[in-house]
Amino acid sequence: TDIAGLDAHLIDCRACPRLVEWRETVAREKRASFRDETYWGRPVPGFGPADASLLIVGLAPAAHGANRTGRMFTGDRSGDFLYAALHAVGLASQPTATRIGDGLELFGVRITSPVHCAPPANKPTPQERDNCRHWLDAELRILQPGLRSVIVLGGFGWQSLLPVLDDAGWAVPRPRPKFGHGAHVELAGAERPLHLFGCYHVSQQNTFTGRLTPAMLESVLSDAARVAGL
Numbered sequence: 001t002d003i004a005g006l007d008a009h010l011i012d013c014r015a016c017p018r019l020v021e022w023r024e025t026v027a028r029e030k031r032a033s034f035r036d037e038t039y040w041g042r043p044v045p046g047f048g049p050a051d052a053s054l055l056i057v058g059l060a061p062a063a064h065g066a067n068r069t070g071r072m073f074t075g076d077r078s079g080d081f082l083y084a085a086l087h088a089v090g091l092a093s094q095p096t097a098t099r100i101g102d103g104l105e106l107f108g109v110r111i112t113s114p115v116h117c118a119p120p121a122n123k124p125t126p127q128e129r130d131n132c133r134h135w136l137d138a139e140l141r142i143l144q145p146g147l148r149s150v151i152v153l154g155g156f157g158w159q160s161l162l163p164v165l166d167d168a169g170w171a172v173p174r175p176r177p178k179f180g181h182g183a184h185v186e187l188a189g190a191e192r193p194l195h196l197f198g199c200y201h202v203s204q205q206n207t208f209t210g211r212l213t214p215a216m217l218e219s220v221l222s223d224a225a226r227v228a229g230l
């Protein structure tokens, strides 16, 4: 299957009862405050081209960001921070992301997450992560031929992604490398290595407190883009 086919299947997934209930309840209750828009309230697919050489892996859609707009990191403060940085280093066509159809394009970059539905308190359960894993597996296999680097935003994404990379054929060292901001691990692959970068998540807890600054994020993006040939 191709990436469009994968995304089309994904948006109909109902494998996690708690998340289906949550995403739909939020959409129903909040639709009133965003009257002019349809509220997505479904699984959010990855965003960006299938021939991306750089993949960014987050955690899960935010209740009133991606769960509202239907596009990764679109429509909230986390996304404002991420897309401004992507634009600053030349990886996005514009610094803002407001809704599907706003003209935003990513250049050689795709953004996805190990859990595709908004979880209560931004905390998916291990079972929900495991349910969603086959989507990430399939997405990575489609991206694999061109993929050169991955930036993981936060420890949850890091823990979720390593086993998937391992299964897809990259050599993940044992013991597994630890997540940290600035972590950079080169994984040997059958054809070429994959560069894995750790970065603090772009959540407001990190960006409002200055734990993650625009310069820090832009620096990781630039490093990952360089090794990805972007």
Ligand code: SF4
Residues within 6 Å of the ligand: 010, 013, 014, 015, 016, 019, 020, 043, 115, 116, 117, 128, 131, 132, 133, 135
């Ligand atoms: Fe399906 Fe993933 Fe959403 Fe669970 S989190 S319902 S597996 S798309």
